[in-house]
Amino acid sequence: MASTTLTALALTCSLKPSPEPSSSDKIAQEVLDELAVHGVQGDLLRVVDFDVRPGVQTDMGEGDQWPSIRERILAADILLLATPTWVGHPSSVAQRVMERLDAELSETDDQGRPSMYGKVAVVAVVGNEDGAHKIIADCFQALNDIGFTIPASGGTYWNSEAMKPKDYVELDETPDAVASTNKKLASNAVHLARFLRQVQFPPVQ
Numbered sequence: 001m002a003s004t005t006l007t008a009l010a011l012t013c014s015l016k017p018s019p020e021p022s023s024s025d026k027i028a029q030e031v032l033d034e035l036a037v038h039g040v041q042g043d044l045l046r047v048v049d050f051d052v053r054p055g056v057q058t059d060m061g062e063g064d065q066w067p068s069i070r071e072r073i074l075a076a077d078i079l080l081l082a083t084p085t086w087v088g089h090p091s092s093v094a095q096r097v098m099e100r101l102d103a104e105l106s107e108t109d110d111q112g113r114p115s116m117y118g119k120v121a122v123v124a125v126v127g128n129e130d131g132a133h134k135i136i137a138d139c140f141q142a143l144n145d146i147g148f149t150i151p152a153s154g155g156t157y158w159n160s161e162a163m164k165p166k167d168y169v170e171l172d173e174t175p176d177a178v179a180s181t182n183k184k185l186a187s188n189a190v191h192l193a194r195f196l197r198q199v200q201f202p203p204v205q
Helices: 023-037 066-075 092-106 132-146 176-198
Strands: 007-012 041-046 078-086 120-127 155-159
Touching: 007 023, 007 066, 023 041, 023 078, 023 120, 023 155, 023 176, 041 066, 066 092, 078 092, 078 132, 078 176, 092 132, 120 132, 120 176, 132 155, 155 176
Parallel strands: 007 041, 007 078, 078 120, 120 155
Antiparallel strands: none
16 A cells, blocks of 8 residues: 555644745645655645635535635546634634535535535634644544544644733744644545545445
């Protein structure tokens, strides 16, 4: 299974449009770099740069740019959802992504499996306030409901020191604890994705 070529897509859910520096972009790129160590080809997409309409359909009509993002998710083996922390919750952009992904429960293959079965999802969170564990838990639940498989140690995060706001993008280097967590996340995600490429979930009866 080690020779299986995998691809990853990072959806960063910053509220800041490009090219403004983004802490979510920074941690997402660090995870992609760790995935690349295992031969995974990764791309990063900042969702706020696209017109993603509200709704729970795969295509919400004229002007909706979610379908192009969806095609890239469908083509990837690993999805990384990276979000900042806002008042203890994932950003509204991350919530919009999960709402749009909910449509995949109705999109099935010829054996009745939801379209995201066989794909791995991981989560990265940054913030200058508390809430990362809760955000990762909420995202994991949503992504798993949609059909993604979550690996062991599939979440990574960084929070600023309490009452001393600072952005992750301002750090001169990656903290050791975050770096080691990113490595573990990448290794486990690749292991699981390679396995799922070989052994798909059974058909829905």
